[in-house]
Amino acid sequence: MKYKVVAWVVALLAILVTALFTRKAVDENALLFQSPLHESLEENDRCNAILAISPDLQVQLEALDSTKEHGPMHGVPVLVKDNIDVKGMPTTAGSRALADNYATADSPVVANLRHAGALIAGKTNLSEWANFRSTESTSGWSSVGGLTTNPFDSSCSACGSSSGSGAAVGSGLVDIAIGTETDGSVTCPAAMCGIVGLKPTVGLLSCDGIVPISASQDTPGPMTRTVRLAARALSAMAGEGARDYEAGLKEGALEGVRLGVLVPLCGMYEEPVSDAFAAARRALEQAGATLIEINGLPDLRRISQLEWEILLREFKRDLNVYLSGRPPSVATRTLAEIIAYNKTHASEVMAHFGQNIFEQSEATKGGDDPELPGLVAEAKRLAGREGIDRLLSDHECLALIAPTTGRAFPVNLEEGDAFQGACTTLPAVSGYPHLTVPMGMADGLPVGLSFMGSQFSEARLLAMGFAFEQMRMK
Numbered sequence: 001m002k003y004k005v006v007a008w009v010v011a012l013l014a015i016l017v018t019a020l021f022t023r024k025a026v027d028e029n030a031l032l033f034q035s036p037l038h039e040s041l042e043e044n045d046r047c048n049a050i051l052a053i054s055p056d057l058q059v060q061l062e063a064l065d066s067t068k069e070h071g072p073m074h075g076v077p078v079l080v081k082d083n084i085d086v087k088g089m090p091t092t093a094g095s096r097a098l099a100d101n102y103a104t105a106d107s108p109v110v111a112n113l114r115h116a117g118a119l120i121a122g123k124t125n126l127s128e129w130a131n132f133r134s135t136e137s138t139s140g141w142s143s144v145g146g147l148t149t150n151p152f153d154s155s156c157s158a159c160g161s162s163s164g165s166g167a168a169v170g171s172g173l174v175d176i177a178i179g180t181e182t183d184g185s186v187t188c189p190a191a192m193c194g195i196v197g198l199k200p201t202v203g204l205l206s207c208d209g210i211v212p213i214s215a216s217q218d219t220p221g222p223m224t225r226t227v228r229l230a231a232r233a234l235s236a237m238a239g240e241g242a243r244d245y246e247a248g249l250k251e252g253a254l255e256g257v258r259l260g261v262l263v264p265l266c267g268m269y270e271e272p273v274s275d276a277f278a279a280a281r282r283a284l285e286q287a288g289a290t291l292i293e294i295n296g297l298p299d300l301r302r303i304s305q306l307e308w309e310i311l312l313r314e315f316k317r318d319l320n321v322y323l324s325g326r327p328p329s330v331a332t333r334t335l336a337e338i339i340a341y342n343k344t345h346a347s348e349v350m351a352h353f354g355q356n357i358f359e360q361s362e363a364t365k366g367g368d369d370p371e372l373p374g375l376v377a378e379a380k381r382l383a384g385r386e387g388i389d390r391l392l393s394d395h396e397c398l399a400l401i402a403p404t405t406g407r408a409f410p411v412n413l414e415e416g417d418a419f420q421g422a423c424t425t426l427p428a429v430s431g432y433p434h435l436t437v438p439m440g441m442a443d444g445l446p447v448g449l450s451f452m453g454s455q456f457s458e459a460r461l462l463a464m465g466f467a468f469e470q471m472r473m474k
Contacts, residue, residue: 037057037061037077037119037121038053038057038058040173041053041077041121041122041173041174044171044172044173045168045171045173046151046154046171047148047149047150047151047154047158047164047167047168047170047171048125048145048146048147048148048149048164048167049079049124049125049148049158049163049164049165049167049168049171049173050079050122050123050124050125050164050168050173051082051092051094051122051123051124051125051126051144051145051164052082052089052090052122052123053121053122054086054088054089054120054121054122054123055088055089056088057119057121057122060119060120061119064119067117070117071115071116071117071236072116072117072232072235072236072246073113073116073117073118073232073233073236074116074117074118075117075119076117076118076119076175076176077118077119077121077174077176078113078118078119078120078121078174078176078177078178078233079121079122079123079124079164079165079168079173079174079176079177079178080110080120080122080123080124080165080177080178081123081124081126081162081164081165081177081178081179081180081220082094082123082124082125082126082144082145082164083126083130083180083210083211084107084109084110084178084180084209084210084211084220085103085105085106085107085110085209085210086103086106086107086110086120086123087103087104087105087106087110088102088103089102089103089123090102090103091103091209091211092142092144093126093128093129093130093142093211094125094126094127094128094129094130094142094143094144094145095128095129095142095143095144095338095349096143096144096341096345096348096349097331097332097338097341097342097345097349098211098330098332099144100327100329100330100331101326101327101329101330102327102329103209104327105209106120106209107206107208107209107210108205108206108208108209108239109178109205109206109209109220109237110178110209112236112237112238112239112240113178113233113236113237115236115239115240116235116236118176118236121174124148124162124163124164124165124167124168124177125140125142125144125145125146125148125163125164126140126142126145126148126160126161126162126163126164126165127139127140127141127142127160127161127163127185128141128142128143128144129211129358130160130161130180130182130185130211130213131160131161131185132161132182132213132311132315132357133353133354133355133357133358134353134354134355134356134357134358134416135356135357135416136353136354136356136415136416137160137353137416137417138157138352138353138411138412138413138416138417139157139158139159139160139161139163139189139417140157140158140159140160140163140164140167140411141352141413143348143349143351145164147411147413148163148164148167149167149411150167150170150192150193150408150445151167151170151171151172151193151194152170152193152194152408152444152445152446153408153444153445155410155411156192156408156409156410156411156445157192157408157409157410157411157417158170158189158192158193158408159184159188159189159191159192159193159405159408160185160188160189160417161179161180161185161189162177162179162180162181162185162186162189162190162197162223163189164177165177165178165179165186165189165223166179166189166190166192166193166195166197166223167189167193169193169195169223169224169225170193170194170195170446171193175224175225175226175229176222176223176224176225176229176233177222177223177224178220178221178222178223178233178237179197179220179221179222179223180210180218180219180220180221181199181217181218181219181221181428182213182214182217182218182311182428183217183307183424183425183428183429184405184422184424184428186198186199186221186223187199187404187405187422187424187434187435187436187448187450188404188405188422188424189223190223190404190436190448191404191405191436191438191446191447191448191450192405192407192408192445192446192447192448193446194438194446194448195223195224195225195438196222196223196224196225196226196227196229196230196435196436196437196438196465196469197221197222197223197224197230197435197436197448198221198222198223198230198234198433198434198435198436198458198461198462199219199221199427199428199433199434199435200219200220200221200234200433200458201219201431201432201433201455201456201457201458202216202217202218202219202431203219203431204219204238204433204456204458205219205220205221205234205237205238207219207220211319211322212314212315212318212319212321212322213311213314213315213318213319214310214311214314214315214318215314215318216310216314216376216379216380216431217307217310217311217428217429217431219431220237221234222234222237226469227249227435227437227462227465227466227469228246228249228466230435230462230465231245231246231248231249231462231466232245232246234458234462243459245458245459245462248459248462248463249462249463249466250463250466250467251287251466251467251470251471252288252467253463253464253466253467254284254287254288254289254464254467254468254471255287255288255289256288256290257288257289257290257398257399257464258289258290258291258292258395258396258397258398259284259289259290259291259292259397259398259399259400259401259464260292260293260294260391260392260395260397260399260400260401261281261291261292261293261294261400261401261402262294262297262391262400262401262402262423263293263294263295264295264297265297265402265403265421265423266402266403268406268420268421269403269406269407269420269421270406270407270420270442272407272442272443273403273406273407273442273447275442276403276439276440276441276442276447277403277439277447277449279439279440280439280440280449280468280472283468283471283472284401284468284471286471287467287468287471291401292395292396292397294391294395294400297391298382298383298386298387298390298426299382300425300426302382303379303382303383303387303425303426303429304425306375306378306379306382306429307379307425307428307429309375310372310375310376310379311361312357312360312361312364313361313364313365313366313367313369313372313375314366314367314372315335315357315361316335316361316362316364316366316367317366317367317368318367319335319338320334320335320366323335323337323338335358335361335362336362338358339355339358339359339362342355342358352413352414353416379429380429380430380431382429383425383426383427383428383429383430383432384429384430384431384432384455387426387430388400388426388427388430388432388452388453388454389454392453392454398453398460398464399451399452399453399457399460399461399464400426400450400451400452400453401449401450401451401452402423402449402450402452403423403439403447403448403449403450404422404423404424404436404447404448404449404450405419405420405421405422405423405424405447405448406419406420406421406422406447407420407442407443407445407447408445408446423450423452424450426452427452430455431455432452432453432454432455432457433452433453433455433456433457433458433461434450434451434452434461435450435451435452435458435461435462435464435465436448436449436450436451437449437451437465437468437469438469438472439468439472440472449468451464451465451468
């Protein structure tokens with residue numbers, strides 16, 4: 001009897017080994033086909049990160065077995081921020097006014113992910129209207145999805161506006177999620193949730209099928225567990241013929257590289273963040289980088305003023321164009337009608353904060369303002385050519401670094417967010433790329449290190465971020 005049991009065990013192991021080596025899994029992040037993904041996402045969503053599961057998820061799973069060609073994202077579940085179109089699902093931007101905004105087609109970035117083999121697993125919650133409704137808003141809250149919280153401390157913010165995407169990856173629900181950024185909405189939640197976030201150069205990825213704020217600054221971007229996954233996702237989102245960003249990753253990418261430390265953006269945080277940044281600086285130097293301290297920055301106050309004037313005008317212009325092209329089921333067709341809807345449904349929609357940004361935007365001339373082109377040109381020049389580009393050139397650096405933002409702050413639905421600061425404005429207004437990578441813990445909460453570079457320098461930033469990530473893991 002003992003020998004029969006041994007023989008049975010050996011046979012079973014042989015079957016398992018054969019199955020392991022014959023199954024065409026792409027990498028460690030590919031979906032385990034036998035896993036009940038739908039149930040896992042619902043049961044393990046402790047941060048309230050997911051707004052809705054894809055209704056065709058089971059169909060997508062069943063189609064994996066019949067797929068002969070496996071793309072770089074084959075079988076990898078991806079969650080998508082709910083201001084991005086996914087066919088057959090509503091695109092709400094967190095607003096009840098868009099509850100019937102069912103997408104008739106995938107946005108290009110989602111279509112490209114599907115083509116690369118990804119499973120579009122569902123939609124993530126976000127700050128309502130991507131945090132552009134009120135100056136007193138609470139990041140991570142929407143009238144559709146409620147509050148998304150930080151995966152490291154449920155009493156703290158996941159930041160915004162891509163809070164659900166950041167929390168979904170940070171809590172281990174998925175390894176890849178898609179967010180959008182106008183100014184800090186990918187990089188802040190990534191940093192506060194302890195993950196990698198990349199805001200690409202504006203224009204590198206299509207913004208079609210995405211609820212807009214500003215054509216000058218909007219872009220989707222990947223939010224991932226590792227830099228390698230961010231590089232892979234970026235290539236997939238860009239579509240056929242895109243650069244293979246993953247191929248450029250190497251551990252020695254920081255050797256001999258000069259990095260500019262933006263000193264005025266490093267000293268606004270509490271001691272635990274400063275300590276984490278000091279450790280990150282040591283890791284960068286150990287990886288071969290030379291750090292150059294930069295004290296003279298562009299006029300950030302003027303740049304921020306220009307940004308605000310631009311966003312108010314472009315939001316009215318771009319949102320009205322977007323709404324005019326939505327399905328007939330969407331009753332609110334202009335910003336003015338959204339404002340009226342919110343007033344009518346104030347008890348549900350404005351229970352915690354109002355819509356003063358909406359009202360200020362509606363009061364502008366929108367795209368008809370003759371001053372708008374000049375405002376955009378000045379902002380781009382100050383933040384880009386005379387900002388990031390000048391700093392890199394004058395100090396002979398390949399990238400600029402700083403802490404991405406401070407520790408996650410406590411959620412306060414009545415008084416709104418309590419940001420300590422961030423380094424997001426220069427890359428946001430210039431439209432240049434911005435990568436954040438986990439740099440350590442500050443009193444039990446994660447903080448991120450930002451790499452900022454010139455236009456279309458994503459490959460270089462990802463390579464540097466990868467080298468830093470690998471050094472920290474040693």
